[in-house]
Amino acid sequence: MQLLPGRRLRIAIVGGGIGGLTCAATLRDCTDIEIDLFEAAAKFTAIGAGIVTWPRTWAVFEALGLNKEMLEKMKRLDSVEEGFPAWEFRLSDAQKGKKVHELYYENATPTNLHRQQLLDFLLEHLPPHCQVHFGHRLVSCHEYEDARGFGVELRFRNGVVRDKYDLVIGADGLKSVVRQAVIARESGLGVLPEEKVYTQGDGVERLGEDGQCEVGKRNDILFTGQSAFRGLVPREKLAALHPNHRVLRTSTIYCGKSKHVVMYPINKGQIVNIVAFFADSQSGSPVILETAGSSSPQNNRVPTEAVVGMYPGWEDEVVDVLKMLENATIWPIFDLQPLKTYVTPRIALLGDAAHSMSPHLGAGACTAIEDAYILGSLISKARLTTPKDVKSVLDVYNSLRQPYGNEIMRWAREMGEYYEFDSPDVQVEVEECTKSKLVDEVNEEQLAVFRKGAEKYWSWPVREAGTIGEKLLGEPAEVSSVFCRI
Numbered sequence: 159m160q161l162l163p164g165r166r167l168r169i170a171i172v173g174g175g176i177g178g179l180t181c182a183a184t185l186r187d188c189t190d191i192e193i194d195l196f197e198a199a200a201k202f203t204a205i206g207a208g209i210v211t212w213p214r215t216w217a218v219f220e221a222l223g224l225n226k227e228m229l230e231k232m233k234r235l236d237s238v239e240e241g242f243p244a245w246e247f248r249l250s251d252a253q254k255g256k257k258v259h260e261l262y263y264e265n266a267t268p269t270n271l272h273r274q275q276l277l278d279f280l281l282e283h284l285p286p287h288c289q290v291h292f293g294h295r296l297v298s299c300h301e302y303e304d305a306r307g308f309g310v311e312l313r314f315r316n317g318v319v320r321d322k323y324d325l326v327i328g329a330d331g332l333k334s335v336v337r338q339a340v341i342a343r344e345s346g347l348g349v350l351p352e353e354k355v356y357t358q359g360d361g362v363e364r365l366g367e368d369g370q371c372e373v374g375k376r377n378d379i380l381f382t383g384q385s386a387f388r389g390l391v392p393r394e395k396l397a398a399l400h401p402n403h404r405v406l407r408t409s410t411i412y413c414g415k416s417k418h419v420v421m422y423p424i425n426k427g428q429i430v431n432i433v434a435f436f437a438d439s440q441s442g443s444p445v446i447l448e449t450a451g452s453s454s455p456q457n458n459r460v461p462t463e464a465v466v467g468m469y470p471g472w473e474d475e476v477v478d479v480l481k482m483l484e485n486a487t488i489w490p491i492f493d494l495q496p497l498k499t500y501v502t503p504r505i506a507l508l509g510d511a512a513h514s515m516s517p518h519l520g521a522g523a524c525t526a527i528e529d530a531y532i533l534g535s536l537i538s539k540a541r542l543t544t545p546k547d548v549k550s551v552l553d554v555y556n557s558l559r560q561p562y563g564n565e566i567m568r569w570a571r572e573m574g575e576y577y578e579f580d581s582p583d584v585q586v587e588v589e590e591c592t593k594s595k596l597v598d599e600v601n602e603e604q605l606a607v608f609r610k611g612a613e614k615y616w617s618w619p620v621r622e623a624g625t626i627g628e629k630l631l632g633e634p635a636e637v638s639s640v641f642c643r644i
């Protein structure tokens with residue numbers, strides 16, 4: 159395939175989620191770059207209702223010139239009211255729970271956006287030189303440097319083969335196929351021969367009988383040992399029983415030993431979003447075994463009684479809400495084996511493909527947006543003149559995002575362990591046989607460590623990632639001219 163006249167580079171973005179679409183939007187001024195965006199689904203769809211964004215995410219939208227239009231067009235589902243904490247933390251595994259901490263941010267109110275609206279908005283802002291290909295599920299990504307020259311070849315399940323990309327951006331989420339090419343190269347396996355693409359247990363993509371990727375067979379994806387029930391409760395329903403229920407206004411994390419429940423209002427307080435976690439590292443409940451690896455909510459339905467039964471003896475304000483859950487679903491929680499690198503000379507990973515994280519800090523989508531913006535800015539502003547320059551830009555991207563992404567992924571996992579008092583820092587033993595409760599066993603010293611941890615990990619939304627600007631100073635002039643301060 160030849161470059162179209164006047165085009166200097168050919169880029170493929172694999173995955174049209176929040177990360178992939180943001181990256182394409184960032185490349186809007188690169189009219190001399192050919193961009194193909196491949197999405198497995200037949201259209202762009204989002205799972206889940208809301209996504210919490212922070213001022214640092216809005217700095218990206220502002221830099222893209224999208225913030226004003228976004229504010230006008232998109233329904234914001236603000237959750238935190240003036241004077242209320244961003245989060246309240248409680249010990250809740252007994253009839254009488256207790257508040258242990260409140261977290262406030264100065265001048266950093268989170269904004270809750272509707273996921274599908276965000277995708278639709280980004281889609282509207284795809285540059286005209288970006289060709290979207292739906293129904294293209296990538297099955298292999300092959301980077302080569304041989305008699306043919308150099309480039310990246312992509313093969314799709316529908317039989318389509320596209321070749322000679324100068325750069326492939328893997329934005330294909332948790333089960334990323336592009337990640338396999340990065341791991342293979344980094345681990346010295348080099349380019350995987352085609353017949354290995356579907357083999358089991360060596361960290362490469364494997365397709366089950368239903369054609370879905372079998373997550374459990376991959377060694378780059380880690381089951382965190384936790385699973386979560388998710389569901390929504392309408393405000394009216396809850397207010398009828400508890401007119402002053404805390405979660406009608408305050409985002410709350412209810413902690414117990416090896417379990418915790420997160421509840422927060424969305425949709426201007428009209429709905430309460432519930433995510434109830436429990437540790438399942440030992441045995442794996444039948445529910446989990448049946449649903450592990452499924453990415454479809456329809457397949458993950460669980461009866462309300464199963465949810466309520468998981469939290470016996472918890473304070474009424476938790477149990478009463480759980481009883482109101484309709485259409486609850488269950489989700490195994492995964493994160494990744496931290497990657498040593500997010501890039502090869504011609505491939506870059508972003509978002510969940512690079513650092514799929516557990517949801518305990520609500521940071522995954524925002525980090526994907528930042529990755530996408532930084533990678534896109536580097537490509538667009540560095541004025542690459544030859545495909546070979548791609549490597550130097552990707553190295554800069556990697557030096558900025560790999561340490562950060564891996565750290566936030568680790569923080570998210572550690573925060574989850576704190577909520578359940580399972581972290582070595584704040585471990586509390588609870589005797590199952592004597593039915594002791596976290597709320598009775600925890601002491602002031604442990605609570606002080608918990609509070610300190612919550613302050614540290616939840617500092618991510620306001621943490622300066624200004625190192626981005628600083629780090630660029632040492633890079634080649636054309637790259638260091640990029641301004642991507644967040």
Ligand SMILES: Cc1cc2nc3c(=O)[nH]c(=O)nc-3n(C[C@H](O)[C@H](O)[C@H](O)COP(=O)(O)OP(=O)(O)OC[C@H]3O[C@@H](n4cnc5c(N)ncnc54)[C@H](O)[C@@H]3O)c2cc1C
Binds near residue numbers: 173203511
């Ligand atoms: C249940 C749940 C709740 C969450 N809640 C929050 C939250 O409140 N706040 C937050 O910040 N984050 C949250 N996250 C995390 C957040 O959703 C992700 O971090 C974010 O969506 C990552 O965006 P992405 O574009 O990297 O990947 P994705 O959103 O996963 O998008 C990947 C895209 O690639 C496509 N794709 C996948 N494989 C292929 C293939 N082989 N070929 C072609 N296309 C492919 C997919 O169809 C999809 O469109 C949550 C995650 C889950 C699972």
